[in-house]
Amino acid sequence: MEGGVDYLADERKKAEFDVQQMKIVWAGSHHTFEISDRISKLVANDPAFSKDERTMLPRKELFKNTLRKASYAWKRINDLHLSEEEASQLRFYVDEPAFTDLHWGMFIPAIKGQGTDEQQKKWLPLAYKMQIIGCYAQTELGHGSNVQGLETTATFDPQTDEFVIHSPTLTSSKWWPGGLGKVSTHGVVYARLITDGQEHGIHGFIVQLRRLEDHRPLPGIIIGDIGMKFGNGAYNTMDNGVLRFDHVRIPRDQMLMRVSQVTRDGKVVQSDVPRQLVYGTMVYVRQTIVQDASCALSRAVCIATRYSAVRRQFGSHNGGPETQVIDYKTQQSRLFPLLASAYAFRFVGEWLKWLYTDVTQRLQANDFSTLPEAHACTAGLKSLTTSVTADGIEECRKLCGGHGYLCTSGLPELFAVYVPACTYEGDNIVLMLQVARILMKTVSQLGSGKLPVGTMAYMGRIEHLLQYRCNVQKAEDWLNPAIVLEAFEARAARMSVSCAKKLSKFANPEEGFAELSADLVEAVVAHCQLIVVSKFIEKLQQDIPGKGVKQQLKVLCGVYYLFLLHKHQGDFLATSCVTPKQASLANDQLRVLYSQVRPNAIALVDAFNYTDHFLGSILGRYDGNVYPKLYEAAWKDPLNDSVVPDGYHQYIRPLLKQQRSAKL
Numbered sequence: 001m002e003g004g005v006d007y008l009a010d011e012r013k014k015a016e017f018d019v020q021q022m023k024i025v026w027a028g029s030h031h032t033f034e035i036s037d038r039i040s041k042l043v044a045n046d047p048a049f050s051k052d053e054r055t056m057l058p059r060k061e062l063f064k065n066t067l068r069k070a071s072y073a074w075k076r077i078n079d080l081h082l083s084e085e086e087a088s089q090l091r092f093y094v095d096e097p098a099f100t101d102l103h104w105g106m107f108i109p110a111i112k113g114q115g116t117d118e119q120q121k122k123w124l125p126l127a128y129k130m131q132i133i134g135c136y137a138q139t140e141l142g143h144g145s146n147v148q149g150l151e152t153t154a155t156f157d158p159q160t161d162e163f164v165i166h167s168p169t170l171t172s173s174k175w176w177p178g179g180l181g182k183v184s185t186h187g188v189v190y191a192r193l194i195t196d197g198q199e200h201g202i203h204g205f206i207v208q209l210r211r212l213e214d215h216r217p218l219p220g221i222i223i224g225d226i227g228m229k230f231g232n233g234a235y236n237t238m239d240n241g242v243l244r245f246d247h248v249r250i251p252r253d254q255m256l257m258r259v260s261q262v263t264r265d266g267k268v269v270q271s272d273v274p275r276q277l278v279y280g281t282m283v284y285v286r287q288t289i290v291q292d293a294s295c296a297l298s299r300a301v302c303i304a305t306r307y308s309a310v311r312r313q314f315g316s317h318n319g320g321p322e323t324q325v326i327d328y329k330t331q332q333s334r335l336f337p338l339l340a341s342a343y344a345f346r347f348v349g350e351w352l353k354w355l356y357t358d359v360t361q362r363l364q365a366n367d368f369s370t371l372p373e374a375h376a377c378t379a380g381l382k383s384l385t386t387s388v389t390a391d392g393i394e395e396c397r398k399l400c401g402g403h404g405y406l407c408t409s410g411l412p413e414l415f416a417v418y419v420p421a422c423t424y425e426g427d428n429i430v431l432m433l434q435v436a437r438i439l440m441k442t443v444s445q446l447g448s449g450k451l452p453v454g455t456m457a458y459m460g461r462i463e464h465l466l467q468y469r470c471n472v473q474k475a476e477d478w479l480n481p482a483i484v485l486e487a488f489e490a491r492a493a494r495m496s497v498s499c500a501k502k503l504s505k506f507a508n509p510e511e512g513f514a515e516l517s518a519d520l521v522e523a524v525v526a527h528c529q530l531i532v533v534s535k536f537i538e539k540l541q542q543d544i545p546g547k548g549v550k551q552q553l554k555v556l557c558g559v560y561y562l563f564l565l566h567k568h569q570g571d572f573l574a575t576s577c578v579t580p581k582q583a584s585l586a587n588d589q590l591r592v593l594y595s596q597v598r599p600n601a602i603a604l605v606d607a608f609n610y611t612d613h614f615l616g617s618i619l620g621r622y623d624g625n626v627y628p629k630l631y632e633a634a635w636k637d638p639l640n641d642s643v644v645p646d647g648y649h650q651y652i653r654p655l656l657k658q659q660r661s662a663k664l
């Protein structure tokens with residue numbers, strides 16, 4: 001893959017499986033592997049996409065550099081006639097948050113999902129050619145999670161056949177939309193629809209924000225960037241923006257009208273599409289965020305695993321080499337569950353993509369029956385995977401000791417870029433509580449004859465799950481997927497039923513829900529972990545070619561669920577799903593699996609097929625040549641440009657002089 005001496009060659013020789021085949025499993029297919037391999041190399045080999053100085057640039061330079069890269073990327077996409085899939089891979093491997101993420105990831109999907117055929121025909125060609133650039137302007141200074149609480153108004157004026165978009169208060173200023181601050185010419189703006197003095201809820205409107213001639217804001221529009229965010233480089237390449245409207249007029253046909261229409265005389269007509277489709281873009285993006293979680297986590301794990309094999313501490317015998325830190329059981333027990341989680345999230349992300357595609361096809365045929373399942377799965381899995389990934393990146397930084405704290409390890413920037421995923425596209429707790437509502441509704445309907453479907457189907461066997469007793473006798477019994485699935489199902493079902501029972505004691509269900517919300521979130525976590533475990537197990541039922549590939553995946557699947565069982569043994573014991581003895585056997589089996597991962601660890605992270613450019617980490621270099629490169633990089637820091645620092649004469653010399661004269 002990369003040239004030069006391979007300091008990890010001995011580790012690579014230990015692999016017990018076909019790494020090339022694992023790369024294809026990770027990519028999803030031969031086709032996606034070929035594209036991602038080719039495009040990642042194309043980006044890595046082009047100096048215009050260098051990331052070397054990103055964490056050292058002041059904001060204005062950083063932002064301009066992002067604009068340069070985005071414009072160059074667009075030129076490459078067109079010059080090379082890249083397909084939509086190849087273009088999106090190219091943007092991914094450029095690896096720099098930019099306005100284009102929101103243009104392609106939210107603006108266009110919002111028009112596709114909520115616009116009528118005519119609206120799509122009018123706006124999409126302009127957007128596809130980037131003749132207009134769009135953002136998704138929903139969140140306000142005063143309201144983000146509570147979408148129904150948004151204050152921006154869109155009042156229909158029947159005299160002129162226009163909507164008047166207005167920000168009535170400071171807190172109604174749009175605040176956060178990516179790409180809005182400095183770039184977008186247009187936005188899908190969410191506002192309260194008012195016709196004839198009556199409110200009709202939140203709807204999306206296509207609003208032009210800047211003149212196409214000179215990029216100045218249109219009359220009545222105040223627009224800018226909201227300021228620096230957490231971390232060096234990181235998400236500061238993005239112009240998250242603020243936007244205010246002073247009675248800005250747009251034609252009536254710029255309200256996205258798939259869900260509801262406003263007629264020429266100001267009547268609001270609901271189509272038979274459910275109103276929740278106004279939230280459809282969020283469902284789409286949450287699904288992509290789950291896929292993205294496996295990328296971010298695998299990247300951190302790749303860095304920490306390679307470095308753990310390079311790094312040696314203690315244990316030298318007769319002057320021989322010290323022990324590789326990856327051989328410490330504590331290191332393995334922190335690192336390998338994250339490696340297993342990266343694979344688990346990959347497969348659940350793959351499944352969620354399938355689910356989303358299926359729901360979209362059904363929606364097109366006016367079948368809305370699977371929308372609640374799509375909402376529950378995307379909301380729950382987005383929350384679970386982003387929380388684990390953000391914590392996992394930080395754990396990987398700690399696994400790299402002191403060097404992990406250097407920007408050249410790539411981990412601080414990765415964490416800073418990634419951690420807002422726990423907040424954007426729905427705060428993780430708020431989304432978990434959405435799933436909790438759906439779980440409680442499902443439990444309350446048990447026995448009514450309405451069978452739970454999709455990922456809640458296991459609740460249909462509630463009687464059995466409430467009586468279930470785990471029959472694990474010895475550690476290896478924990479390798480039986482059927483036993484594991486039942487234990488996870490019973491735990492999730494019992495936690496939900498327990499919450500439902502407590503809820504039923506409250507006279508006011510909303511009060512009960514608020515009071516029990518922390519317990520409800522725990523029940524949702526159990527439910528979502530069950531989904532991930534079951535999708536991993538399902539993946540193993542497929543035909544997976546390649547020497548030893550399936551076996552490695554079985555080991556990783558075992559690590560994933562046994563680690564969860566160990567970490568959450570309080571839940572499993574409290575719900576009597578396992579006995580203390582069985583929990584202890586699970587932990588014994590987990591240690592056995594760690595020792596099976598160990599020889600394959602480097603090959604398992606090689607299977608992600610990341611270039612050194614994409615990893616952006618000296619510690620994670622493919623060749624393991626860490627120390628000379630760390631040493632070399634230190635001298636490139638601008639602080640080392642001069643031997644005597646700027647400020648010496650002003651601040652250090654007078655200090656030293658003063659101490660000398662005090663002594664004399």
Ligand SMILES: CCCCCCCC/C=C\CCCC(=O)SCCNC(=O)CCNC(=O)[C@H](O)C(C)(C)COP(=O)(O)OP(=O)(O)OC[C@H]1O[C@@H](n2cnc3c(N)ncnc32)[C@H](O)[C@@H]1OP(=O)(O)O
Nearest residue numbers: 101105138144145146147148276279282288375424425426
């Ligand atoms: C390759 C492409 C990559 C592109 C992406 C790049 C990433 C870029 C990085 C960052 C982008 C970040 C962008 C943003 O952050 S945009 C803003 C996101 N904002 C949010 O997510 C807000 C979160 N809040 C909400 O979603 C909602 O307000 C709410 C929490 C769900 C509450 O809403 P509301 O009060 O209206 O609803 P109820 O709780 O009363 O529920 C009513 C019924 O509706 C159902 N429901 C709720 N949401 C949905 C949905 N999304 N889809 C379908 N159904 C939904 C809910 O279950 C209730 O159903 P019931 O049957 O009980 O009536």
Ligand SMILES: Cc1cc2nc3c(=O)[nH]c(=O)nc-3n(C[C@H](O)[C@H](O)[C@H](O)COP(=O)(O)OP(=O)(O)OC[C@H]3O[C@@H](n4cnc5c(N)ncnc54)[C@H](O)[C@@H]3O)c2cc1C
Nearest residue numbers: 136137138139144145176177178420423424425426427429
């Ligand atoms: C980097 C970044 C990019 C973004 N990009 C965009 C964008 O492109 N477009 C856009 O429109 N928005 C964007 N956003 C906004 C984002 O969607 C919101 O920040 C997010 O939805 C969370 O809402 P909030 O900020 O109002 O949090 P709040 O809701 O104010 O959350 C604050 C705290 O209150 C808790 N909380 C809130 N409600 C409840 C409840 N009912 N029960 C229990 N606890 C609760 C939360 O858990 C949290 O701990 C972006 C945000 C970030 C950070």
